[in-house]
Amino acid sequence: DQQVKQNSPSLSVQEGRISILNCDYTNSMFDYFLWYKKYPAEGPTFLISISSIKDKNEDGRFTVFLNKSAKHLSLHIVPSQPGDSAVYFCAASVNNAGNMLTFGGGTRLMVKP
Amino acid sequence: SQTIHQWPATLVQPVGSPLSLECTVEGTSNPNLYWYRQAAGRGLQLLFYSVGIGQISSEVPQNLSASRPQDRQFILSSKKLLLSDSGFYLCAWSVVNEKLFFGSGTQLSVL
Numbered sequence: 001d002q003q004v005k006q007n008s009p010s011l012s013v014q015e016g017r018i019s020i021l022n023c024d025y026t027n028s029m030f031d032y033f034l035w036y037k038k039y040p041a042e043g044p045t046f047l048i049s050i051s052s053i054k055d056k057n058e059d060g061r062f063t064v065f066l067n068k069s070a071k072h073l074s075l076h077i078v079p080s081q082p083g084d085s086a087v088y089f090c091a092a093s094v095n096n097a098g099n100m101l102t103f104g105g106g107t108r109l110m111v112k113p
Numbered sequence: 114s115q116t117i118h119q120w121p122a123t124l125v126q127p128v129g130s131p132l133s134l135e136c137t138v139e140g141t142s143n144p145n146l147y148w149y150r151q152a153a154g155r156g157l158q159l160l161f162y163s164v165g166i167g168q169i170s171s172e173v174p175q176n177l178s179a180s181r182p183q184d185r186q187f188i189l190s191s192k193k194l195l196l197s198d199s200g201f202y203l204c205a206w207s208v209v210n211e212k213l214f215f216g217s218g219t220q221l222s223v224l
Binding site: 043046101104 | 119122145147155156157158159162203205207209210211212213214215216217218220
């Protein structure tokens with residue numbers, strides 16, 4: 001049973017436009033959510049996180065939105081840049097911990113110049 | 114500052130051969146250590162984690178094993194590789210309840 005799902009395996013966006021990456025989860029015990037970014041042949045790097053006590057967290061061009069009732073979160077990138085092209089993983093954990101993570105399958109974002 | 118080293122970067126091994134991947138962390142003491150695998154076209158799957166020397170927890174039954182002989186060293190092993198062991202293996206570390214930091218990964222191809 002996949003507890004964290006990223007239903008879009010890929011997304012293509014024009015440079016300067018908004019990228020919206022979606023993530024759904026099924027485990028209501030999850031209370032901390034993270035997004036990681038991964039370039040080919042490299043390890044994932046932490047991008048942004050959100051605790052379940054919030055519904056929005058913003059860091060520069062990146063904003064994560066959490067809808068607990070829908071068990072859904074999204075990552076918005078505005079404006080999108082070609083360097084944002086990567087695979088984005090959504091992850092979730094319990095007890096507000098950032099380490100024991102359950103990952104989604106990833107979404108490959110392609111930002112076209 | 115903390116750094117994590119993982120090697121080798123790529124590895125091609127025949128079916129039935131042994132495996133040893135090594136990971137070391139610098140700049141921190143008593144980290145939690147993890148091995149993840151990303152199979153082709155799939156997400157990250159936690160294989161093993163360790164909260165201390167000699168303490169290994171396995172998340173999924175498989176053909177692999179892990180060991181932590183030193184505080185900042187984590188080793189992933191197999192006695193006989195299977196084709197299904199191919200994938201991108203990632204080592205990661207964290208302090209308790211804090212976010213994960215990943216190594217650069219090892220691309221393993223079993224032929």
